[in-house]
Amino acid sequence: MKNRLLSIALIAVIYLISTGTSYFLFSENPTSKIIKTSQPTSGTGTKLTFDETLPKTEQCPINGTLYSKEQRAWWEKHRPVGIMIENHQEARPQSGLSSADVIYEAVAEGGITRFLSVYYCQNSEEVGPIRSARTYFLDFISEYGASPLYVHVGGANQDGPADALSQLEDYGWAGKNDLNQFSIGFPTFWRDYDRLGHPAATEHTMYSTTEKLLQFAATSRKLKVEDEDGIAWTKGFVPYDFKEDVATSQRPTAQKIHLEFWTTDPDYFVNWTYDPITNLYKRSNGEVKHIDRNNNKQLTAKNIVVLKMVESRANDGYENNLHLLYRTKGTGKANIFMDGREIIGTWRKDTRTAKTLLFDNAGIPIKLNKGTIWFEILPTNGILTVK
Numbered sequence: 259m260k261n262r263l264l265s266i267a268l269i270a271v272i273y274l275i276s277t278g279t280s281y282f283l284f285s286e287n288p289t290s291k292i293i294k295t296s297q298p299t300s301g302t303g304t305k306l307t308f309d310e311t312l313p314k315t316e317q318c319p320i321n322g323t324l325y326s327k328e329q330r331a332w333w334e335k336h337r338p339v340g341i342m343i344e345n346h347q348e349a350r351p352q353s354g355l356s357s358a359d360v361i362y363e364a365v366a367e368g369g370i371t372r373f374l375s376v377y378y379c380q381n382s383e384e385v386g387p388i389r390s391a392r393t394y395f396l397d398f399i400s401e402y403g404a405s406p407l408y409v410h411v412g413g414a415n416q417d418g419p420a421d422a423l424s425q426l427e428d429y430g431w432a433g434k435n436d437l438n439q440f441s442i443g444f445p446t447f448w449r450d451y452d453r454l455g456h457p458a459a460t461e462h463t464m465y466s467t468t469e470k471l472l473q474f475a476a477t478s479r480k481l482k483v484e485d486e487d488g489i490a491w492t493k494g495f496v497p498y499d500f501k502e503d504v505a506t507s508q509r510p511t512a513q514k515i516h517l518e519f520w521t522t523d524p525d526y527f528v529n530w531t532y533d534p535i536t537n538l539y540k541r542s543n544g545e546v547k548h549i550d551r552n553n554n555k556q557l558t559a560k561n562i563v564v565l566k567m568v569e570s571r572a573n574d575g576y577e578n579n580l581h582l583l584y585r586t587k588g589t590g591k592a593n594i595f596m597d598g599r600e601i602i603g604t605w606r607k608d609t610r611t612a613k614t615l616l617f618d619n620a621g622i623p624i625k626l627n628k629g630t631i632w633f634e635i636l637p638t639n640g641i642l643t644v645k
Contacts, residue, residue, distance in 0.1 A: 306332075306381040306383070306469055308325070308326060308328050308329045308332070309326065309328060310326075312326035312327070312328055313326060313327075314326055315327065316329065316330035317500070317628070318333070318359060318378065318379035319378075319379075319492075319495070319497045320338065320359040320360055320376065320378045320379055320402075320497070321359045321360055321379070321498075321500075321560075321626075321628065321629060321630060321631050322498070322500030322626065322627070322628035322629070323359070323379065323628050323629055323630075324628065325379060329379065330379075332381075333378055333379045334483060335482060335483055336378075336472045336475075336476070336482055336483060337378075337402075337403070337405070337406060337407060337435075337475075337481060337482070337483060337491035338376055338377065338378040338399075338402040338403070338406045338407065338491065339376070339377045339378070339406070339407040339409060339468055339471055339472065339475075340374050340375070340376045340377075340395075340398075340399035340402065340406055340407065340408050340409065341354075341374070341375050341376075341377070341385050341388060341409040341410075341466075341468075341471075342372060342373070342374060342388055342389050342390065342391060342392075342395065342409065342410040342411070343355065343372070343373040343374075343375050343385065343386065343387065343388060343389065344366070344370075344372055344373075344387050344388075344389040344461075344462070345363070345370060345371045345372055345373060345526070345543070346370055346462065347525045347526075347544065348458065348459065348462055349387045349458075349462040350543070350548070350549075351548070351549040351550060351551040352373075352386065352387065352550065352551065353382070353384040353385055353386050353453075353465065353550065353551045353552045354375065354382035354383075354384055354385035354386065354468075354550065354552060355373065355375055355550050355557055356550035356552065356553060356555060356557055356558075357377065357380045357381065357382035357385075357468075357550075357552070358375035358376055358377055358380070358382070358630070359376055359377060359378050359379055359380060359630065359631070360375075360376040360630070360631045360632075360633070361373050361374070361375050361376070361559075361630070361631075361632045361633065362374040362376075362395065362398045362633045362635065363528075363632070363633065363634050363635060364392075364394060364395070364519075364584060364635035365519050365520060365569070365582060365635075365637070366389070366392055366582070367580040367581070367582065368580065369519060369520035369522050369523050369526055370523075370526060371519055371526055371528075372389060372392065372395075374395040374398055374399060376399070376402065377468050378402075380468075381467075381468050381469060382467060382468045382552065383467055383552060384465055384466075384467055384552055385465060385466055385467060385468065386450075386463075386464055386465035386466065387461075387462045387463060387464055387465065388409060388410065388411050388439065388447070388464045388465065388466060389410065389411055389461070389464075390410055390411055390412045390413040390414065390422075391408070391410040391412070391413030391414065391422040391423065391426070391438075392413065392414055392420070392422055392582075393414065393419070393420050393421070393422045393425055393583065394582075394583065394584040394586050394635070395422075396408070396422060396425055396426070396429070396610075397586040397587070397607075397610050398586070398614070398633070400429075400610045400611045401495075401496075401611065401612070401613050401614065402491070402495060403490075403491040403492050403493060403494050403495035404485070404489050404490070404491050404492075404493040404494055404495075405431070405434060405435040405481060405485060405489075405491060406435060406491065407435050407437055407471065407472075407475050407481065408426070408431065408435060408436050408437060409437045409439075409466065409471055410437075410438060410439070411438070411439040411440070411447075411464050412438065412439070412440050413426075413438070414572075414576070414581050416572075416574045416575060416576040416581065417574065417575075418572055418573070418574030418575070418576075418581075419572055419574065419583055420572035420574055420576075420581035420582070420583060421574070423438075426438075433479075434479055434481070434485075435475070435479065435481060437471060437474065437475065439464060442474060445470065446466060446470045446471065446473075446474045447464060447465070447466050448464075448465060448466070449463040449464055449465070450463055450465055451463050453465070453551075494611060496612075496613040498613075498616075498625075498626050498631075499623065499625045499626070500625060500626055500627065500628045501625040501626070501627065501628075502627075502628070503537045503597060503627055503628075504537075504597040506534070506535075506537075508597075509534040509537065509597055509598045510532070510534065510598040510599065511534055511598075512531075512532060512534070512598075512645075513531075513532035513595070513598045513599070513600075513644065513645070514529060514530070514531050514532070514644070514645045515528075515529065515530040515531075515532075515539070515562060515564075515595055515642070515643075515644055516528070516529050516641070516642070516643040516644075516645075517529075517530075517564070517634055517636060517640065517641070517642055518640055518641035519636060519637060519640050520637075520640070521641060524544060524545070525543075525544040526543070526544065527543075527544060527545070528541065528542070528543055528634070529541070529542040529543075529545070530542075530559070530562050530595070532595075532598045534598055536558075537560070537597060537598075537627070538558040538559065538560060538629075539558060539559050539560075539562050539595065539632075540556050540557070540558050541556065541557040541558065541559070541632075558630065559629070559630040559631065559632035560596065560626075560627045560628065560629025560630050560631070561594070561595070561596045561626045561627050561629065561630070561631045561632065562594070562595040562596070562632050562634065563592065563593075563594050563595075563616065563626075563631060563632065563633045563634065564592060564593040564594075564595075564633075564634045564636050564642055565590065565592055565605050565614070565633055565634065565635050565636065566590050566591040566592065566593075566636050566637075566638050566640075567584045567585050567586060567590055567635055567636070567637065567638065568584065568585040568590075568637075568638055569582060569583070569584055569637035569638070569639075570582070570583050570584075570585075571583070584635060584637075586607060586614075587607050587608065587609065587610065587612075588606070588607065589604055589605065589606045590604065590605055590638075591603075591604060591605075592604055592605040592616055592617075593642060593644075594616060594624055594626075595644075596626065596627045597627065600644055601618055601624060602618075602619060603616060603617050603618040603619055603624060604616075604617050604619075605617075614633075
């Protein structure tokens, strides 16, 4: 009996040590709360498919792409999901970016960009690596109606203007549409240490799927297309206007967009190369084709929208003053690329929940092409060159 009690006690101690270690490794700040950790596993992605032979007559409200009535019946049962995906060189190729309807890219720290990938009309079998929240990405996901799902692993929580976790509390999202992995465990989230075929640092190993996230939101948070109070997510949502692609004969033969968010590290320079046949822009990162590991295809977008925003330091006392801020509200310059052409104009965002509106230099609202929209948040001192 004594040996049995000692064994139980030993198991409990090991569990507490491993849980505590996981907490200190995965959080940005040891004072953050954590309820339970994920368990290492792999191969837990689920594949949801639709009949691609059906007529594509239904427009996605997020980016205008046409899908079948079958697919529309699926997306109308849930709400948009915004997922934080990192872009550290050691995390590439990421999973799930090619399935996003809209993507926002901005520097998280040290010149390394991070993505807010928004899913609504498409499913992704695996998404990741998932990383922490930043305040300016909250401003962008807030554009997607009432209580959009926001998925992340912890976040900036130093007292001050970059305190994303406190802001989630202030917005009334915590414990509701805020899907913070620190309070949600396996099997919704899991860690895959060997996903890239070699050992990876712990911060590059957190994954989920859109289906698992939607299921958790529906069952644990009562968030489907409507919340418990009967409020649909579409309340307050303002879609963009969309147009048809220009005819093939009217497209230029080439266009290349080069972006340097910070000029310190070429591994994070971005190139978009226009393909007139498909009318798509193909992405390279650090002069290497940027691939989605789910399908081994190069990432593409129909619309590249460069928003020039003032970048500043939070000055919140965080280590090396790494936390950044972007002036996401107000107005600024914008460069919009589609159909192989550039439109020089402006952007405007009046409040946190207001849509980021796009105008040409004559003040006329811009209609985007139907397809993936990729927003590049470029510091006003960043570099944009077009050839």
